[in-house]
Amino acid sequence: MNVSKTPFNGYSVKFSPFYEDRLAVATAQNFGIIGNGRVHVFSLPPTPTGALTEIISFDTADGVYDLAWSESHDSLLIAAVADGSVKLFDTNLPPPQNPLRSFQEHTREVHGVDYNPTRRDSFVTASWDDTVKLWSLDRPASIRTFKEHAYCVYSVAWNPRHADVFASASGDCTVRVWDVREPGSTMIIPGHEAEILYCDWNKYDECLIATSSVDKSIRVWDVRNYRVPIASLNGHGFAVRKVKFSPHHRNLMMSCSYDMTVCMWDFMVEDSLVGRYDHHSEFAIGVDFNVLVEGLVASTGWDQMVFVWQHGTEPRGP
């Protein structure tokens, strides 16, 4: 319904947890291979069709692979940058006064970032240097480093009910569940035979976690019995880049893939695929649900497009 074109290739899109009409997009030049990056903050126009309004944008020296809005401050966002830095931006300040902070600790690209939605005081970053780091905005350095994965960590996700638990998905084909109070991982789920690109917790059942992998499938696991997946969703033609659970419905999930489609799934139903959108003309890399508005979803991809639409309607509009 609402569309915008970004100058660089899109990598991640996130709705603000404070403003229903606000979203941020992380982009990287030259497909993220080499080049600059930019974080855009858009606002939804009042009309159902038409372009998004750009509120502000921030340039970075290297591509931005992911971003997360702060859950404690309405104007702050954290960017995961490909040069290994984690940058803090304030959307209320003009670009020359940004970024507020730049944390350079990871030794390789930072590929994922997630802000704690329950305690709202900390965030974790996932990096290709095989580590996950825990940070807080009021500290100049990371609080902890979790080093157990044998390969790149592609994503991290906080558990929506347990403030100390988070999961990480890695190219070593495992998902690890961590507790910040414990020295090491508390659970290792060998979820797929190929690299696992993303993981997300179910918002209504804190024991369910979904993983998406290069093997084109999405699997939903119950951590109480993680040997066998609860559901294995097939339907994508290529690697599945992200999978997210709906914040409003227990069984609804959304995924995006290198087959250029965004799919909606209901994992409790036999025929799980409930919707498919093929509005992108290149790899679809980022998707997000709006937490404040039910049914509102956004996606972005390497075709430099950002789409925002209501699930159930046609993204490209009439």
Added chain:
Amino acid sequence: MATESSSPPNPPAAGGTPQNSATETVQPANEVKQDAAPQNPKSVFVNSEPIREDQVQNAVKFLSHPKVRDSPVFHRRNFLEKKGLTKEEIDEAFRRVPDPSPSAQPTVTNQVGQGVTTSTIQPTSVSQTPVPIITVPSSASSSMFALARSRFQWYHAVFAVSLLAASGAGTAIWVKKSMIPRLKSWIRWVVMEEKNGDGGITNIKPTLAEEAAAAAKAAAAAASDVAKASQEMMISRYEEKVNMEKFMDLMQMQVKEIRSMGSAIKHLEGRSDKIERTHLVEHGGHSGSITNLKPTYPNGHKPEIDSHSARSSLPPTSADKSAPPHPNSYMDIMAMVQRGERPPNIRDINDQPPNPNQQISNPRLAPRSKPWEGAYQAKTSSRGGFGSALNGEGGSDFGAQNNEASNQVDAQSTVPWWQKKNSRITETEYVEAKPGSTTVVQTNEQPPIQRTWVPPQPPPVAMPEAAEAIRRPKSKKEAEPVSQETSGEGFSAAEVTDELQRITKISESGGEVEEMHSGGQETNGGLLGGLKLSEIEEEPVQSY
């Protein structure tokens, strides 16, 4: 317990689904008891399986393999993790397989182990003399086996060589000294017999003298021969020993090289193959450029790029041979980077913080509760104290903006398009059928204001989202039977009702809700508000 105290927000978080109610009711009970392991919130995320002995045995066999011993420890761990072993099982397997020991089997099978080990560690040089070698280990104690393998080999080799030399020399000397003179004397005796047949005894004496002389000569010759032979043998043995040592050194060097190559290959296979190699190699439409790329890109790293390093490993795109088609410009840029060129459109940007000590401004808005948190109070306690002073401003500003925006929207509703609820989403558990668009639109007038405005209530009070949830027909069916139970608990229900009345009074502009509340919880039929009320009071009641 720290873990227990940190999990109070969890238990009665009412998502409102029947499925969650079971875990929710169990959790508060367990918080009190603190012992029910499977449902304890902490241990849900921990492996509670006992150690599986068969898996540990398989792991031990795997770790004992000589090739595996040379791989880095974390590779071994990762392999076992991928096979589905838990941390405890992996640790147990590592405990059972000591690292430097050559006898991979546990100490129980010592005799068998010795036999096996000798066969595996026999160097080629001592294969000729198996007898002394086997006697060595059998005489040696098990502590000898704890020594390094290389040391054993060296000792072994030297001992064997010296033994060989000594035995060879001894044999030669013995042969020369005893066998040949004996042979000669026997021949002479035969000859003598013949001569005796001719000459008689007189011939014996000269023959004896002759014999003695001959024997002396022979002895001298033999001695010199022996000396020469032994000398030659010593020299040859020495040379052999030297050669053997050289040979062994070379072999060891080669083995080391091969091992390092092997591990490097494994490393490369693990890294570069799976990464860009897959999508580069299998890209159908650009096979020409790919075959050029692959040989020039053996490593996963690009040291040639000077300042900005291009992505030396990109997210994998395909597990099997069918790679997704990459955009043409993507391949162009990869090719450019391969050649060491920088794409021209890159700017030099200084993205360092201009003021690293800049204060982070205070938030303007209070955090909003998530839809899955429902009306749970304890979670909001941390946020409730955020300052009601903020709320007024933020709320009113946003409300004003939103009203302006919504006023610009076309006539049929005063709500921005994205707030219209779409009833097309149907779930098996969540019935999202809205009772009617009219009520939705009507109530949607209020949400823009009340969503951003957080009432400055103490924790036990539900958030305005609760009031909104009142309007949402969530799980009507469970609300009905439950509400009849709660009607019996007059005191608590009334208390909650009062508080809800207060909230809704403030947040609602109309008095319609109050009327619904005054109707009491018994009035289930017909009134939407009544149902939601009972649902709301149901949730806090569960927490007690």
